Amino acid sequence: MFGFLNLDKPFDWTSHDCVAKTRKLLRIKKVGHAGTLDPAATGVLPIAIGKATRLLQYLPTDKAYKATIRLGVQTTTDDLQGEIISQQPVTELSLETVKTVLQQFQGKIEQIPPSYSAIQVDGKRLYDLARLGEKVEAPVRNVEVFNIDILDWRVGTFAELDVSIACGGGTYIRAIARDLGAVLGTGGTLAALQRTVSSGFNLADSITLAELEAKLEAEEFQPMVADAPLQHLPEITLAETEARRWCQGQKISLDSQVSQIARIYNEERLFLGIGESKEELLIPRMVLEGVS
Incomplete structure (x- = not known):
């Protein structure tokens, strides 16, 4: 069995917990995930099964979330799971003020990851260092926020x-x-988070662990085909002889001089794997299927 599972991660589960549970339910050792979610977050967690774990590096990176931000509260972890550092009433804060300030968080921005995060500094996870009481500031990262829309505003x-x-x-x-x-000068922390899109997977198409278990018991579960979340990559179709040679690890001559990572198929539309076209050659990067 190989392919992908679009899992709706439950609250208070780590991404590793979800992989371990999926491995147990499917009775398969080779299971991995894309895009770690914090335990307090819910929503889309792409799970790769079997040989599809080798495709995780080629998934799209764009993501989308629904979040609740609580203003007037600051915590050690930047969410409600941490200890409160400071808090103050914000009854005078207006939505118009928030809207104005929120604009500066769109586009390409610099961001310092939370102290409690999986980022590594000198080979150690920040959350491990934080739990030991060591204060290490994560390096500034350049990230891109495409859009922020306000859904609701609750005063108090x-x-x-x-x-x-x-x-x-x-x-x-x-x-x-x-x-x-x-x-804003008020302090702010994340009160709730749900990921709605991740690596080409959408929340509307996801299933829970309970639903996965029920499908397995009814013998109705089929993983998503391996190339389904890879549609952002261009595709190249090879003739029978070329496809066979490519699957054997040989480079194939191409007319195109465009350098790109691409999905590779044979003439029968069998997804063979991932290749890279470079200097008029198609180089095998990950061969998923053999052609006899």
């Missing part, structure tokens, strides 16, 4: 803002919540 002692965010890979929504609060 600590105002809450619901937003939808479309962004590139590596963007921390917790950091946006923290930095928004810093610019």
